[in-house]
Amino acid sequence: MMGCPVHTPIPECMLLYRQGRLDEAGELLFRNNPMTAVTSQVCDWEKFCYGHCVLNVKQMPVKWYEIEQEISGQYLEKVQLERRSQEFSGKRIAIVGAGPAGISAAMWLYEAGAEVVLYDANPRMGGVLRYGIPAFRLDKKHCDAFEKILADAGVEFHGGVQLGKDITVKELSASNDAVLLAIGAEEPATLNIPGEEKSVQALPFLKDPAAYKLGKKVIVIGGGNVAMDACRTAVRQGAETWVYYRKTFENMPANPMEVEEAKADGVQFKVFQAPVEVKEGGVVFRDCENVVPEDGGRVITRIIEGTDHFVECDTLLVAISEKPDPKLQEAAQGFKNVFSAGDFLTGPATVVEAVASAKAAINEMMNNL
Ligand SMILES: Cc1cc2nc3c(=O)[nH]c(=O)nc-3n(C[C@H](O)[C@H](O)[C@H](O)COP(=O)(O)OP(=O)(O)OC[C@H]3O[C@@H](n4cnc5c(N)ncnc54)[C@H](O)[C@@H]3O)c2cc1C
Numbered sequence: 001m002m003g004c005p006v007h008t009p010i011p012e013c014m015l016l017y018r019q020g021r022l023d024e025a026g027e028l029l030f031r032n033n034p035m036t037a038v039t040s041q042v043c044d045w046e047k048f049c050y051g052h053c054v055l056n057v058k059q060m061p062v063k064w065y066e067i068e069q070e071i072s073g074q075y076l077e078k079v080q081l082e083r084r085s086q087e088f089s090g091k092r093i094a095i096v097g098a099g100p101a102g103i104s105a106a107m108w109l110y111e112a113g114a115e116v117v118l119y120d121a122n123p124r125m126g127g128v129l130r131y132g133i134p135a136f137r138l139d140k141k142h143c144d145a146f147e148k149i150l151a152d153a154g155v156e157f158h159g160g161v162q163l164g165k166d167i168t169v170k171e172l173s174a175s176n177d178a179v180l181l182a183i184g185a186e187e188p189a190t191l192n193i194p195g196e197e198k199s200v201q202a203l204p205f206l207k208d209p210a211a212y213k214l215g216k217k218v219i220v221i222g223g224g225n226v227a228m229d230a231c232r233t234a235v236r237q238g239a240e241t242w243v244y245y246r247k248t249f250e251n252m253p254a255n256p257m258e259v260e261e262a263k264a265d266g267v268q269f270k271v272f273q274a275p276v277e278v279k280e281g282g283v284v285f286r287d288c289e290n291v292v293p294e295d296g297g298r299v300i301t302r303i304i305e306g307t308d309h310f311v312e313c314d315t316l317l318v319a320i321s322e323k324p325d326p327k328l329q330e331a332a333q334g335f336k337n338v339f340s341a342g343d344f345l346t347g348p349a350t351v352v353e354a355v356a357s358a359k360a361a362i363n364e365m366m367n368n369l
Helices: 010-018 022-032 036-042 064-076 100-111 141-153 169-175 202-207 225-236 256-265 326-331 351-368
Strands: 092-096 115-120 156-159 178-181 217-221 240-244 268-270 273-279 282-291 300-303 309-312 315-318 338-340
Touching (some): 010 022, 092 169, 169 326, 178 351, 202 225, 202 315, 225 256, 256 268
Parallel strands (some): 092 115, 115 156, 178 338, 217 315, 240 268
Antiparallel strands (some): 282 300, 282 309
């Protein structure tokens, strides 16, 4: 429980599960974490519940996430939001961003009595769950279920509305009791190398893979979850797909299971490779190596000069990292009733951490309204 960012009540739910009281267990999980049906599938369990299982020391850890998947998957179909408390009664709250953080906040705030209006630049709800993580890893039916739950409760949703263009923080702040910004971290980091304009960013590719003609050979640069989803999507489009990464496998920020899945899909990996120039028909890479500083400090990865080599490819997909929009971060400053949550607040993190951060933002709202 303590290893989970939302402190999932594992022992209580296990007991209910053993007694066959699945709906009660489902309700407990959902109230604590509206994304339970999703996080039980996409969390890095090693890092959270599985890795912190108390049986880890002498026995096999419990695969709690499998039980959670079973309970929460079936319960999601039955969820109905109810006004459960009066904490936000009479308060009008605008939420911008209908990803995991915004959706979770909308559900909790509705149940606490608020009139919630949800906006998103995309036409449908889900954020990265709908427009980033591929369907072979996460069924979009979960996003459909969240839409239905909120619509059934009468929560207003305005899709296709972009903050900073169609609406401003100032306007929202003036016309609502509170505003929650949960607009994620979508600004891609760039390689800053010559010829980069010939490359394709992984996030727009993942949003609509069919819109891209990848060609026969694809190189993906990066080692995080986005890189793994991009390479696994490319390989499904029939391309010979390689991941080139600057450091070692151990340094890859991706969930280790995702790296294994990518290998199983037929993606090939080359580590200790830094891109230095994108050219017509391929990329120039330079070898890297790990160096232990003389003072015994942290190992650093450095580029080895004079090792340039050209690697052919038809498409270069860049997935090195993302950050929140700095202009909108600045625009959110100075308003007492404007709060932030999810990746927009923390930088790129995980679904369960976005939920935890939405919970924290609501507590902050409660203390300040
Ligand atoms: C490809 C990919 C794979 C991932 N895989 C995993 C994984 O396996 N496990 C895991 O736990 N995490 C994973 N993550 C991370 C996880 O998805 C995010 O941490 C999480 O979605 C953050 O939730 P959020 O609600 O803060 O933001 P988001 O999910 O990004 O949602 C933000 C929403 O805000 C909207 N928005 C953005 N700008 C504006 C604007 N100006 N106006 C109006 N609306 C706007 C967007 O359209 C979007 O709907 C992955 C991320 C990516 C990109």
